[in-house]
Amino acid sequence: MQLTTRSRCRAVVAFARRRPGRVVAAVLAVLPLLVPVAGCGTRLPDDAFTARATRTPGTTGTTGTGGTASTGGTTGTTGTTGSTGSTNPASDTGVTPGEIRIGIVTSLTSPVGSEVFSGPRYGAQAFFQALNDRGGLHGRTVRVVTCDDGGSGVGNQDCVHRLIDQAHVFAFVSGSVLDYAGAPYVSGKAVPDVGGQPIGTAYDRWPHLYGIYGSGAPRDGRSVGWNGTLYQSTEVFRFFKQRLGATSAAVVAYNQADSARYAGQLKSGLEAEGYRVLLQTVDFALPNFQAVAAAVRADGSQLLFDAMDTRGNAALCRALDESGVTVAAKVTNVQNWSESVRGDYQSSPNCRNALWATSSSLNYEDEQYPEVRDFRTAMARYYPDRAGLLSAWELEGWAGAQWLTDALDSCGGAPTRSCVEAFMNRAEPYDAHGLILPASFVPQPPPTGPTRACLNAARWQDSAQGGKGGWVTQVPSMTTNCFDVPQLPYKP
Incomplete structure (x- = not known):
C-alpha cells in the first residue's frame, strides 16, 4: 500500500519522562535522541513529489x-x-x-x-x-x-x-x-x-x-499512533545496502534499558533488510570501546550504528582510529548532522570521514x-x-x-x-519550498505492506570547502532517492 505519512525520526523517551537527579541519569535521558533512527525518510505516493x-x-x-x-x-x-x-x-x-x-x-x-x-x-x-x-x-x-x-x-x-x-x-x-x-x-x-x-x-x-x-496516525488524543503501535521503515538500511553494497553491520548500545531497546529496533530493521548484525553492549559508566573495535574488526562489519550519546560516539570513533579499524559508514542521524562534528571528532579523522547522516530535509550546507x-x-x-x-x-x-x-x-x-x-490538514503534501520531503497529516489506516519511502543522505569530508571540511550531499535528489520497504511495528 501507499501510506501518506512521514516516517518518524524520533526517540523512545520513556526514561526521559522520569526525573533524573544526577548528571549520568540526565545524559541517559536523552540517549535515544542522539542515535540514528531508522526510516528518517518519507512515505508518500510518487505523485506527492511533484506537488x-x-x-x-x-x-x-x-x-x-x-x-x-x-x-x-x-x-x-x-x-x-x-x-x-x-x-x-x-x-x-x-x-x-x-x-x-x-x-x-x-x-x-x-x-x-x-x-x-x-x-x-x-x-x-x-x-x-x-x-x-x-x-x-x-x-x-x-x-x-x-x-x-x-x-x-x-x-x-x-x-x-x-x-x-x-x-x-x-x-x-x-x-x-x-x-x-x-x-x-x-x-x-x-x-x-x-x-x-x-x-x-x-x-x-x-x-x-x-x-x-508529518503523520498519518489518527492523532485523536486517545492513544499514540494506531492503538499504541507505531511503525519504522527500513529505507536507511536499504540505501546503504544498495549504495555501498553493505551486507553486515554492527550496533553498539549502553547497558541501559532505552539504549538497549533502541538498539534492538535498529537490529530488527537491519535484519529485515538481510544484514548480518553484530550487537555490542558496553557499560555506560566504564565503556570498553577498545573491545568493541576488536569485535568490529573480527566481524568485518561494514556499517556501524549505535544507540549512544555524542560522548559515546566520539569515544567509539577514537577507539576505532587507535585500533586501525575502518568501516564503510559510521551512520548518525539528523540531530547530529551539524558543524560540531569537526570538534566532537577532532581526534579521530578516519572515523570522522566515515560519518554519514540521513534525513528528510535538504543538507544545510547545500547552497x-x-x-x-x-x-x-x-x-x-x-x-x-x-x-x-x-x-x-x-x-x-x-x-x-x-x-x-x-x-x-x-x-x-x-x-x-x-x-x-x-x-x-489539507490533502496536498507540503515541502516547505523544497526544504523537506513532502509531508501531510491525512489520517491513514495502519500499514499492511511495503511502501515507498525516500531520504536524503550526506557524508562528512575533510576535503570539502577548500579543506575546511563539511557535509557533502550524496544523492542527486532526496525526492528521487526512494525505496519500496517494509513497515515494522513497534510499541513506543
Whole structure:
C-alpha cells in the first residue's frame, strides 16, 4: 500500500519522562535522541513529489532570545502581500491589526546542554527576523515569544501556560523539547503547533500538533499512533545496502534499558533488510570501546550504528582510529548532522570521514538550492556567532517557520487558527519550498505492506570547502532517492 505519512525520526523517551537527579541519569535521558533512527525518510505516493506549495513573498523575521518567557522585538511595518496594517482586523487570539504573536518552547537549559535542543529555535527566529525585515506578512510583523522549559515536564507545562494564558500566542512553531508534557493543554486549547521536532510521541497522538515530518496516525488524543503501535521503515538500511553494497553491520548500545531497546529496533530493521548484525553492549559508566573495535574488526562489519550519546560516539570513533579499524559508514542521524562534528571528532579523522547522516530535509550546507542560501544568509546576518554550530535541525526550524507562514498567508488579511489548521490538514503534501520531503497529516489506516519511502543522505569530508571540511550531499535528489520497504511495528 501507499501510506501518506512521514516516517518518524524520533526517540523512545520513556526514561526521559522520569526525573533524573544526577548528571549520568540526565545524559541517559536523552540517549535515544542522539542515535540514528531508522526510516528518517518519507512515505508518500510518487505523485506527492511533484506537488509544490505556493510560495510566499516573505522569507525572514524577528524573535525573542533566551530566558524563561521573552518577547522578541519587531522591525518591519509594511506588509509584503495584501492589505495594510491599518485595515487588518484583530481576527483571532494573538492577532492584532499590526502583529501576530507566535510561541517557541525549547529545552534550552536542559541538563544535557544548551546545544542539544536549541537548533530549531534559532532557525525559526532567523526566518521571522528576515520576514519582518522584508515587510512582514499582510501588514503585520511577527512577534516571537520564547520560553525555556529547562528540559523537564513541569517546566514544559509552565511554558505552555505562560505562552497561551499570559502571552496569548496565536500558535507555536518549531518546538524542540525533551518532555512535551504540555501537549494535552496545547491541543485542548486548539492552539496550532507547527513544525515541532517529534522527539517523543506527542505529535502522533494529539490533534492540533503538526510535527515537521508529518503523520498519518489518527492523532485523536486517545492513544499514540494506531492503538499504541507505531511503525519504522527500513529505507536507511536499504540505501546503504544498495549504495555501498553493505551486507553486515554492527550496533553498539549502553547497558541501559532505552539504549538497549533502541538498539534492538535498529537490529530488527537491519535484519529485515538481510544484514548480518553484530550487537555490542558496553557499560555506560566504564565503556570498553577498545573491545568493541576488536569485535568490529573480527566481524568485518561494514556499517556501524549505535544507540549512544555524542560522548559515546566520539569515544567509539577514537577507539576505532587507535585500533586501525575502518568501516564503510559510521551512520548518525539528523540531530547530529551539524558543524560540531569537526570538534566532537577532532581526534579521530578516519572515523570522522566515515560519518554519514540521513534525513528528510535538504543538507544545510547545500547552497545549490536558493532556499538553503536564504537560510544561511539569514543565519549569518542575525546569528553570526553560530557559524560553527549550524545544523540540520536549524534548517528544519526554518522550514517549520516557513510552513506556519504559508498557512497564515493562505488566510489573507484575517488569519484564524481554524484557517491555519485547514491548511495543515489539507490533502496536498507540503515541502516547505523544497526544504523537506513532502509531508501531510491525512489520517491513514495502519500499514499492511511495503511502501515507498525516500531520504536524503550526506557524508562528512575533510576535503570539502577548500579543506575546511563539511557535509557533502550524496544523492542527486532526496525526492528521487526512494525505496519500496517494509513497515515494522513497534510499541513506543
